[in-house]
Amino acid sequence: xxxxxxxxxxxxxxxxxxxxxxxxxxxxxxxxxxxxxxxxxxxxxxxxxxxxxxxxxxxxxxxxxxxxxxxxxxxxxxxxxxxxxxxxxxxxxxxxxxxxxxxxxxxxxxxxxxxxxxxxxxxxxxxxxxxxxxxxxxxxxxxxxxxxxxxxxxxxxxxxxxxxxxxxxxxxxxxxxxxxxxxxxxxxxxxxxxxxxxxxxxxxxxxxxxxxxxxxxxxxxxxxxxxxxxxxxxxxxxxxxxxxxxxxxxxxxxxxxxxxxxxxxxxxxxxxxxxxxxxxxxxxxxxxxxxxxxxxxxxxxxxxxxxxxxxxxxxxxxxxxxxxxxxxxxxxxxxxxxxxxxxxxxxxxxxxxxxx
Ligand code: NAD
Numbered sequence: 468x469x470x471x472x473x474x475x476x477x478x479x480x481x482x483x484x485x486x487x488x489x490x491x492x493x494x495x496x497x498x499x500x501x502x503x504x505x506x507x508x509x510x511x512x513x514x515x516x517x518x519x520x521x522x523x524x525x526x527x528x529x530x531x532x533x534x535x536x537x538x539x540x541x542x543x544x545x546x547x548x549x550x551x552x553x554x555x556x557x558x559x560x561x562x563x564x565x566x567x568x569x570x571x572x573x574x575x576x577x578x579x580x581x582x583x584x585x586x587x588x589x590x591x592x593x594x595x596x597x598x599x600x601x602x603x604x605x606x607x608x609x610x611x612x613x614x615x616x617x618x619x620x621x622x623x624x625x626x627x628x629x630x631x632x633x634x635x636x637x638x639x640x641x642x643x644x645x646x647x648x649x650x651x652x653x654x655x656x657x658x659x660x661x662x663x664x665x666x667x668x669x670x671x672x673x674x675x676x677x678x679x680x681x682x683x684x685x686x687x688x689x690x691x692x693x694x695x696x697x698x699x700x701x702x703x704x705x706x707x708x709x710x711x712x713x714x715x716x717x718x719x720x721x722x723x724x725x726x727x728x729x730x731x732x733x734x735x736x737x738x739x740x741x742x743x744x745x746x747x748x749x750x751x752x753x754x755x756x757x758x759x760x761x762x763x764x765x766x767x768x769x770x771x772x773x774x775x776x777x778x779x780x781x782x783x784x785x786x787x788x789x790x791x792x793x794x795x796x797x798x799x800x801x802x803x804x805x806x807x808x809x810x811x812x813x814x815x816x817x818x819x820x821x822x823x
Contacts, residue, residue, distance in 0.1 A: 468501045468502070468776065468778070469501070469502045469503075469504070470502070470503050470534045470535070471504045471506055471532070472492075472503055472504065472505055472506065472534065472535055472536070472537055472771075473508045473529050473532075473533035473535070473537070474489065474507055474508060474536075474537050475508045475509075475510045475511070475530075475536065475537070475538040475541075476507070476539050477510060477511040477512075477513065477538060477540050477542075478511045478512040478513055478543045478751075478754075479540055479542070479543050479748070479749025479750050479753070479754040480539070480540065480749060480750045480754050480759035481511070481538075481539025481540045482539060483754075483755075483761070483812045484539050484540075484745065484760075484763070484764040485537070485539040486761075486813075486816070487761035487765060487812060487815060487816025487819070488537065488761060488767070488816075489505060490816050491765050491785060491788070491816065491819055492768050494820045494823045495772070495784065495785060495823060498784070498823060499778075499780070499781050499784075501778075501781075506529050506533055508526045508530055508536075509523070509526050510526060510538075510541060510559070511540075511541025511542060511555035511556075512541060514555075514558060515549070515553060520553065521541075521553060521554065521556075521557050521558030521561075522557070522562060527561065527562065527565055530562060530565070530566065531565060531566070531740070534740065534775070534776070535741050535742075535743065535771050535775045535776070536562070536566070536741070536742045536743065537743050537744070537767065537768055537771060538559075538742060538744035539744070539745075539764060540744070540745065540747065541556065541559055542748055542749045543749050543754070544751050545751075562742065563604075563734065563742065566736055566738060566740055566741075566742055567736040568605075568734035568735060568741070568742055569604050569606070569637065569638065569735075569736045570601055570602070570603065570604055570637075570638055570641045570735045570736065571602045571604045571713070571717070571733075571734045572599055572600070572601050572602075572641070572645060572732065572733045572734070572735065572770070573600050573602070573717045573720070573721070573730065573732045573746060574597070574600075574732075574766075574770075575596065575597075575598050575599070575600065575696075575700070575717075575721060575724055575730075576596060576598075576724060577592050577596040577597075577723065577725065578789075578793055579595075580790070580793035581725050581726075581729075581802055584726060584802055585723055585724060586722065586723065587697065587723050591698075591699065591700070591701075594701035595701050598700065598706060598720070599645055599649065599704070599705045601638065601641055601642045601706065601708070602708060602709075602712075602714065602716075602717055603634065603635075603638040603708070603710045603713060604710060604734065605634075606629070606630055606709070606710055607628055607630060607664075607709045607710035607711055608626050608627070608628040608710065608711050609710050610710070611628055611629045612625070612626075612627040613626050628662065628711075629664065630664045630668060632667065635667065635668050635671040635672070636675060638707065638709075639655075639671055639672050639707060640675065641707070641735055642655070642705055643675060643676075643678075643682050643684075645705050645774070646679075646704060646705040647679065647681070648774070649704050649705060651682050651683060651704070652682070652685070652703075652705065653682050653684050653704070653705050653706075654684075654686070654687050654705070655668070655672040655684060655686050655706075655707050655708070656686075656687050656712055657669055657687075657689065657708070657712075658688055658689050658690075659686070659688070660688060664709070665709075669686055672684060672686070672707070689716070692706065692708075692712075692716060693715070693716060693719060696716065696720055696723065697719075700720070725802060726760065726801045726802045727763070728745070728759065728760030728763050728799065728801045728802070729760065729762050729763055729766070729802070730745065730747075730763050730766075731744075731745055731746070731763050731764070731766035731767035731770050732744055732745070732746050732767060732770070733767065733771065733774055733775070735774065735775075740775075741771065743768065743770055743771040744764075744767055745764045745766075745767055746763065747763060757811040757813055758811060759812045760801050760802065760812070760815065761815055761816050762789055762799075762815065765789060765816070765819060766785070766789065768785065769785040769786055770782070784823060785819075785823070788819045788820070788823045789822075792815065792818045792819050792822060795808075797818055798810060799811070
């Protein structure tokens with residue numbers, strides 16, 4: 468297989484963590500007979516310094532012409548005082564918009580080797596925590612009408628939560644398809660006891676279920692889901708939900724896994740491309756110190772292989788290489804435990820690459 472991958476190193480720890488992910492991808496390509504062409508794209512603060520804007524049109528074009536996009540992180544203190552339209556994060560918003568991504572897929576996995584890092588009780592963690600949250604990204608209350616008005620001296624604010632069948636159906640399909648690549652269980656989360664948009668959500672999900680007979684669909688109310696994620700997260704395989712519920716549940720889920728440096732994500736949308744990135748930011752406090760954990764970025768690259776390029780064996784090989792690295796007792800500073808061996812960012816990438 469030949470693929471062109473747009474690579475955004477970005478700012479802060481971005482270049483260091485991306486470098487490690489590229490080494491691992493190169494090794495996968497050699498082992499499995501693929502060719503990955505990496506196309507460097509300037510975005511964020513580095514693009515601002517070089518080109519005067521956070522995502523110049525010609526850099527965006529490279530992303531749109533590629534098969535997928537892999538991103539480190541953008542932003543940093545140096546650019547905190549620039550005007551809003553020139554902030555590095557503006558580059559990221561423009562990129563998401565141009566790619567038309569409407570789904571954010573974020574795994575919540577507690578690696579057995581790191582169970583002590585999770586704030587949950589050992590007996591809960593030992594049941595196995597490995598699920599994926601598929602969150603709708605461009606609709607719902609965040610994008611509905613927002614207004615504040617004053618009537619007879621009393622201020623009232625309104626935020627509109629609106630979803631069309633089309634929006635629900637397209638995110639629903641991503642949920643069903645993701646479940647098809649995992650344990651074939653999809654939990655649709657809504658608030659259908661109260662909200663009209665949630666009742667439509669549930670209706671569309673059940674209509675779609677007829678097209679995916681091998682997937683077991685269940686429904687759960689969002690308040691119950693928030694409880695179940697800490698009570699018994701082992702029950703979940705894939706959760707699909709609307710924007711605001713997904714925002715809150717995915718942050719809750721990331722907390723139970725331990726370190727932010729371990730968590731990958733993928734955003735999918737209208738076109739054939741996806742955007743794959745770790746969930747953390749540019750960590751300016753660690754930049755250039757060879758201390759950042761590159762695993763979130765390496766696992767984002769693995770997600771890209773599984774969900775975008777349909778290469779499940781290669782993705783699993785990358786995940787196994789991470790698991791072996793942890794088995795061998797290596798730990799970056801963010802997940803360091805007593806008696807373990809300290810690894811820097813480069814060493815971490817090196818060991819994972821050699822495990823392949
Ligand atoms: P952050 O995620 O960069 O850092 C939060 C904390 O987590 C810090 O203590 C940091 O050292 C630690 N951390 C983050 N990634 C780590 C890793 N890989 N290994 C070990 N430790 C890690 O969040 P922040 O400090 O709020 O933001 C810093 C900058 O990043 C800001 O400019 C923000 O706007 C930007 N940001 C960018 C993205 C993105 O590019 N997608 C996302 C979030 C924040």
